[in-house]
Amino acid sequence: MTKTAVEIHDLVVAYNRKPVLWNIDAHLPAGKIIGIIGPNGAGKSTLIKAMMGLLKPASGKILFFDNPLDEVRERVAYVPQRESVDWQFPVTVFDVVLMGRYKKVGLFKNPGKSDKEKAKQALEKVDMYQFRDRQISQLSGGQQQRVFIARALIQDADIYLMDEPFAGVDASTEKAILKLMKEMGEQGKTVIVVHHDLQTVMDFFDWVMMLNQRLVACGKTQDVFIEKNLNDTYGGKLTLLNEVGQILSKNQMPQREK
Amino acid sequence: MIEFLSFLKDPNLQYVLWGCILLSFSAGLIGCFAYLQKKALIGDAISHSVLPGVAIAFMLIEVKSLPVLLTGAFVSGIISQYLVVKLSEHPKISKDTAIGFVLTFFFGIGIVLLTFIQQSGHAGQSGLEDFIFGKAATLVQKDINLFIALSVIIIIVVLLMKKEFTIVSFDEDFAHTSGMNVSMINKVMTGLYVMAIVSGIQAVGVVLMSALVITPAAAGRFWTNNINKLLIISSLIAGLGGGIGVLISYSAPQMPTGPWVVVVLSVIALISFLIAPQTGIISKWFNQRKNKQKIHNENILKLLYKICEKRGNVQCSIDKNEAADRYSLSKKEFFNKLNRLNKKGYLEYQINNQIQLTKKGVDEGQRIVRLHRLWEAYLATYLNIAPDHVHDDAEAIEHVLTPELEAKLDRLLDYPEADPHKAKIPRKKKI
Numbered sequence: 001m002t003k004t005a006v007e008i009h010d011l012v013v014a015y016n017r018k019p020v021l022w023n024i025d026a027h028l029p030a031g032k033i034i035g036i037i038g039p040n041g042a043g044k045s046t047l048i049k050a051m052m053g054l055l056k057p058a059s060g061k062i063l064f065f066d067n068p069l070d071e072v073r074e075r076v077a078y079v080p081q082r083e084s085v086d087w088q089f090p091v092t093v094f095d096v097v098l099m100g101r102y103k104k105v106g107l108f109k110n111p112g113k114s115d116k117e118k119a120k121q122a123l124e125k126v127d128m129y130q131f132r133d134r135q136i137s138q139l140s141g142g143q144q145q146r147v148f149i150a151r152a153l154i155q156d157a158d159i160y161l162m163d164e165p166f167a168g169v170d171a172s173t174e175k176a177i178l179k180l181m182k183e184m185g186e187q188g189k190t191v192i193v194v195h196h197d198l199q200t201v202m203d204f205f206d207w208v209m210m211l212n213q214r215l216v217a218c219g220k221t222q223d224v225f226i227e228k229n230l231n232d233t234y235g236g237k238l239t240l241l242n243e244v245g246q247i248l249s250k251n252q253m254p255q256r257e258k
Numbered sequence: 259m260i261e262f263l264s265f266l267k268d269p270n271l272q273y274v275l276w277g278c279i280l281l282s283f284s285a286g287l288i289g290c291f292a293y294l295q296k297k298a299l300i301g302d303a304i305s306h307s308v309l310p311g312v313a314i315a316f317m318l319i320e321v322k323s324l325p326v327l328l329t330g331a332f333v334s335g336i337i338s339q340y341l342v343v344k345l346s347e348h349p350k351i352s353k354d355t356a357i358g359f360v361l362t363f364f365f366g367i368g369i370v371l372l373t374f375i376q377q378s379g380h381a382g383q384s385g386l387e388d389f390i391f392g393k394a395a396t397l398v399q400k401d402i403n404l405f406i407a408l409s410v411i412i413i414i415v416v417l418l419m420k421k422e423f424t425i426v427s428f429d430e431d432f433a434h435t436s437g438m439n440v441s442m443i444n445k446v447m448t449g450l451y452v453m454a455i456v457s458g459i460q461a462v463g464v465v466l467m468s469a470l471v472i473t474p475a476a477a478g479r480f481w482t483n484n485i486n487k488l489l490i491i492s493s494l495i496a497g498l499g500g501g502i503g504v505l506i507s508y509s510a511p512q513m514p515t516g517p518w519v520v521v522v523l524s525v526i527a528l529i530s531f532l533i534a535p536q537t538g539i540i541s542k543w544f545n546q547r548k549n550k551q552k553i554h555n556e557n558i559l560k561l562l563y564k565i566c567e568k569r570g571n572v573q574c575s576i577d578k579n580e581a582a583d584r585y586s587l588s589k590k591e592f593f594n595k596l597n598r599l600n601k602k603g604y605l606e607y608q609i610n611n612q613i614q615l616t617k618k619g620v621d622e623g624q625r626i627v628r629l630h631r632l633w634e635a636y637l638a639t640y641l642n643i644a645p646d647h648v649h650d651d652a653e654a655i656e657h658v659l660t661p662e663l664e665a666k667l668d669r670l671l672d673y674p675e676a677d678p679h680k681a682k683i684p685r686k687k688k689i
């Protein structure tokens with residue numbers, strides 16, 4: 001039995017009181033590559049954001065190595081969706097990667113030699129070192145993704161949460177990212193990845209979490225990635241759940257009695 | 259002209275001038291982050307919202323003491339920002355709506371209060387209306403000291419927290435997940451915006467002060483892709499705009515300063531838009547012209563090379579009328595281009611309208627022909643494009659291939675002898 005990296009306990013996340021994730025309960029094992037799959041609007045990004053503390057859950061809790069996020073922040077790194085930032089921002093590839101160290105560097109100080117060395121190593125890992133002085137506005141989609149991954153690598157975390165790192169990247173980048181993830185898995189790191197391409201799920205992930213507003217299944221890929229679960233996950237919206245959500249939102253009712 | 263600038267010798271004015279330049283400088287500095295966070299309207303919201311603070315502060319103490327008035331302005335600016343944030347948290351109210359509402363509401367109240375003060379016939383109220391459009395000429399040394407202090411604070415805080423401001427402006431979520439105190443950083447930034455705006459309201463006025471915060475960064479962005487340079491350029495542009503505005507205000511005291519500052523800044527922004535390197539439309543135009551020139555030069559050398567290649571002697575003599583007939587330009591234009599190539603040392607004129615490529619010309623012509631044929635070979639081999647379809651593409655690509663790419667192509671194709679049309683790929687002889 002492997003250690004549990006993340007424990008999600010009875011989690012409900014709502015936007016303006018309309019729940020988009022209902023009662024999620026899951027254990028994610030450490031040292032594995034874990035896929036989160038589900039149709040558009042299933043709440044995958046919402047789940048990642050709630051895990052990273054960017055959204056406050058309506059109820060429930062999330063524990064990393066048995067601790068709330070705030071106590072283990074340094075051990076959890078986040079790779080946001082590529083579209084979430086403005087790539088015209090006037091900084092270079094190297095600047096962006098260094099941002100992964102800003103918190104450790106501390107207020108009023110500048111990144112030092114060791115930080116720059118770490119940035120260099122991270123860029124080499126994603127094969128982007130030759131682009132270090134490029135403006136980020138001049139990167140392709142796959143290169144942008146690699147920069148974001150390098151920025152997370154430099155944080156030296158134990159758990160990595162990535163929102164669609166494979167979206168819109170070419171085959172060679174996909175291969176490179178996957179290789180990197182496998183390496184991270186071998187080093188005992190836990191990599192949690194929102195993913196869209198069902199064709200590759202079997203090859204990429206040790207473990208999958210199937211999501212559509214509620215948790216459909218969570219377990220070893222070969223056990224849960226089966227037709228029945230796929231039908232449950234992708235077989236249309238749960239209209240009743242949606243209607244109840246609308247009512248909660250309209251009447252500003254809490255989803256739980258406090 | 260000398261007379262016009264003679265007032266510059268006045269030490270008091272010099273002091274005011276430098277004070278205003280510094281104040282504008284710091285506004286342009288912090289303004290970069292407002293611009294990068296795409297919060298251009300925030301500046302407007304703050305500057306309009308400080309007016310009721312000024313009015314209420316005056317009503318409380320009944321004298322025109324600048325430190326007190328500015329404190330009132332600061333408080334009212336902060337309250338307005340708090341309201342914008344709170345209002346836009348409501349799902350039915352967008353940020354724009356919240357800003358528009360707060361801005362007009364505060365400004366309206368400010369104007370009502372100012373009118374009320376004026377009608378009360380209060381002694382010492384005169385000049386309060388200058389806060390609307392600004393009048394730098396009313397500043398005295400004592401006021402300036404206060405502005406200098408505020409500006410220096412802004413500059414120091416920005417320098418100390420540049421790293422934090424940058425990461426929050428670029429990727430707030432990531433900053434948050436890496437454990438930084440994003441809400442505190444945002445509060446400091448907002449505090450600095452309000453400070454920068456408050457220190458400018460007497461010189462520039464509340465209505466147009468936001469231009470001093472946003473326009474310099476927007477103009478500076480045309481000139482650089484580097485955030486450090488952007489901070490410097492934006493501050494300098496703001497300082498220039500502020501300085502010129504003050505000079506105009508002094509030389510024509512009946513005129514408000516704010517509109518002049520905005521006019522100067524807008525002209526700088528417009529010029530940047532037109533002439534900035536790479537992004538400016540004029541330099542784009544120049545670039546295109548240069549490219550066209552380069553393409554013609556290379557095509558002509560290629561043509562001449564190919565004529566001689568057929569004759570079996572790369573440095574043969576060619577009749578220039580004959581060559582012109584085979585080129586897409588009119589004779590006159592073609593001869594012009596030949597003149598240019600001659601000046602650059604690519605070809606020489608001989609008697610009887612004959613021309614001949616120089617050694618340099620042969621090399622260049624040969625290089626283009628080689629790139630053309632290499633690219634055709636590449637397309638045919640790697641992209642499986644039919645040999646009769648590769649020519650047009652190669653016509654364009656031959657002008658952009660760098661020596662590094664050429665070497666790569668050569669290696670990839672294993673140094674081919676001929677292109678898909680069986681034409682020999684010419685190479686320099688090994689010496």
Ligand SMILES: Nc1ncnc2c1ncn2[C@@H]1O[C@H](COP(=O)(O)OP(=O)(O)OP(=O)(O)O)[C@@H](O)[C@H]1O
Nearest residue numbers: 015016020038039040041042043044045046047196
């Ligand atoms: N800021 C928001 N305010 C209100 N509703 C939101 C917000 N963000 C997302 N939602 C809603 O929450 C639900 C889940 O969205 P989420 O972005 O988590 O889906 P996803 O699974 O990541 O989808 P995709 O595959 O398209 O990325 C959707 O119905 C969406 O409309």
Ligand SMILES: [Mg+2]
Nearest residue numbers: 044045046163
């Ligand atoms: Mg998503």
